Amino acid sequence: MQSIGIMQSHWAEENLQTIRILMERSAVYRRALAPIMLITGGIGTAATVVGLAGHFDSVIKFCAFWLCVALVSVAGALLVVRRQAGKDGESFWSPPTRRVSQALLPPLFGGMVIGLICMVTGRGDPIYLPSLWALFYGCALHSAGFFMQRGMKWFGWIFILGSCLSAYISLTFGQEMHGLAHWLMGVLFGGLHLFYGGYLYLTEKKNPVA
């Protein structure tokens, strides 16, 4: 009689675990991230080239330029999400999309406001902005990672570590290398997105996001 009770208990525990996993999966954002990452990375890389060629070196020009790039990237990502949702016959502003947006918003808003303050006042050195923005962005990705799959939290950590490394490079070589701020933006926001997008692209087909 006792063994039946133990069996039932094990079965109940396993069932509860399965239910928990399914509930977590249901609340997770499921859009394919590879195209979003590749587009964002592509825009970031192209913007680096334009920024270097255009000599947007003053803090006002630097902030204005990269804030515009950020807006274009966000618009591009939203277009991809909307297209995917339309293709799957699902609503664009779904509960998971809403949760991810809410998680992303506070750090992104903070980064944007700091950029605007620098742009309006014309004070500060652009060399420190890539680290600061990467830090905010890493925190945003990490928060969103709680509602996403595919290692988004790790990607957030990579940005946070990248921001630390970028701060070190800025402090050490900032005054010597011309255009270093654009290079850092390119590596962080262009290179990392392209790398992660490529990784997702290669692995998503084998393990489709459920």
Next chain:
Amino acid sequence: MNPEPFLQLDRLIHEKGRLAIMSMLAASPELSFTELRDSLGMTDGNLTTHIRTLQQEGYISVAKTYQNNRPLTTCSLTASGRKAFTGYINLLEQIVRQNKSK
């Protein structure tokens, strides 16, 4: 009522496929047919049968709309479905607790 919690489990939810559907819907206000199908790896026919069974019992509601000129079927848990699911979870937890206290 049977005092044995195991025997009190709702037989309708107890089935593997239907339990999975109920679990997914319990964590989301609504899910589309395609989301459920892709997440659970079910065939269209299998999912339709389970959804119909749950709908007939009044556990889930199904809404058919159009989005971008394409039909969109969404499912959500009804109040009685949520109550039945909560009751099912409570019974499972009771089974686990009972065995631990022995």
